[in-house]
Amino acid sequence: MTITRTVEGLKNGTVIDHIPAGQGLRILRLFKLAELGERVNVGFNLSSRHMGAKDLIKVENVELTEAQANELALFAPKATVNVIRDSEVVKKHKLAMPATIEGIFACPNSNCISHVEPVDSFFYVSEQTNDIKLKCKYCEKGFSKDIVTAVE
Numbered sequence: 001m002t003i004t005r006t007v008e009g010l011k012n013g014t015v016i017d018h019i020p021a022g023q024g025l026r027i028l029r030l031f032k033l034a035e036l037g038e039r040v041n042v043g044f045n046l047s048s049r050h051m052g053a054k055d056l057i058k059v060e061n062v063e064l065t066e067a068q069a070n071e072l073a074l075f076a077p078k079a080t081v082n083v084i085r086d087s088e089v090v091k092k093h094k095l096a097m098p099a100t101i102e103g104i105f106a107c108p109n110s111n112c113i114s115h116v117e118p119v120d121s122f123f124y125v126s127e128q129t130n131d132i133k134l135k136c137k138y139c140e141k142g143f144s145k146d147i148v149t150a151v152e
């Protein structure tokens with residue numbers, strides 16, 4: 001497959017498109033995309049033929065890995081994550097729900113040992129009918145995705 005489509009205004013970096021409207025800011029903050037010291041372009045509530053409204057994030061000079069892209073699946077399972085080099089799309093990540101998530105979310109259990117030990121948080125992810133559950137490796141408590149990912 002040859003990919004020739006160029007991405008307006010981005011020479012090298014990652015474009016995260018088709019984010020459900022309202023989740024873009026959350027993704028920016030949770031994944032600290034604005035703290036990388038690179039230029040970030042965001043579009044919120046852009047019109048989308050398929051989604052009605054969507055958010056979009058472009059990060060210059062940062063290439064999201066497969067694992068990082070999969071972590072976005074928690075918030076934006078239908079997002080497209082394209083890696084750009086020399087204005088060309090060189091990689092399109094297909095998002096899959098990750099089996100585990102490390103180091104991004106703090107455990108909601110204030111008694112959890114992960115808050116006092118020098119360890120990264122670690123959750124096992126399980127998909128349920130109407131929810132996604134995250135189970136902490138350290139205290140073994142399970143939480144709804146929305147509790148773990150609530151941004152203050």
Ligand SMILES: [Zn+2]
Pocket residue numbers: 107108109112113114136137138139140141
């Ligand atoms: Zn815990």
